[in-house]
Amino acid sequence: ETGVTQTPRHLVMGMTNKKSLKCEQHLGHNAMYWYKQSAKKPLELMFVYNFKEQTENNSVPSRFSPECPNSSHLFLHLHTLQPEDSALYLCASSQDSRKINEQFFGPGTRLTVL
C-alpha cells in the first residue's frame, strides 16, 4: 500500500444514477489529483487540488464534480454519466502540486457505465 486508498474498487452504474468516488491519503500531503485511465489512451489529468483549493480543471465535463473537504480526502461526484466515461479512475497525492514532488497513486476505481 502506498498510503492512498480509494473506494469503491469497482462500480457499475446506470446513466441516470448518482454516485461518488472516494479517495483518502494517509501521507500528510497537501495536493490531490484525479486521473482518468481509459483503454489504449494516455492517463488524463482531470482535477488538481492544492491545500484544498482547486487549481486545475482539465476541461472536464460538468457531470464530474470534485470535492476536497480537507487535504486528506478527495471525492468525485458522478451524475448522468455516459458509457464512454467507463474507465479506471485514479487518485494521487503529493506534498505540494507546485513542486516536483513524487505523486503517490491509489489503486483506482474501475467504473462501468451501462
Added chain:
Amino acid sequence: AQTVTQSQPEMSVQEAETVTLSCTYDTSESDYYLFWYKQPPSRQMILVIRQEAYKQQNATENRFSVNFQKAAKSFSLKISDSQLGDAAMYFCAYRINNAGGTSYGKLTFGQGTILTVHP
C-alpha cells in the same frame, strides 16, 4: 502543447535479460522533468525513476536506468537483469519545472508499454 509518445504497445523479455522501453516527447521548454512509472496488474502505480532535464548524467536506480537524449527528445528506460516482478505496464511522463509558478503538478503521460517477463 507537450506530448509524450511510447511507440511500443507491448514488449517482452526473458528473465535475467535486459530490455529497453522507448519514449519520445515534444516540448518547447528547456527545464522539465521526465519520469517512468510502473503499473503492476494490481493497478497501484509507482514511480520507478526520474530525470531532471538540466542534468546531463543519466539517472539510475538499481536495475533501472535511463538514456536521456535531450536534443533528440528521447527518454528510454533500460531494465537490467529482468525479474518476474517487473511485469507491468510502464508509463513515461513529463512535467514542466515551473517551481514557484503556476504549474499545478500536471503530468503528461504516454500511452504505456505492457512488459511481459518470461521465466
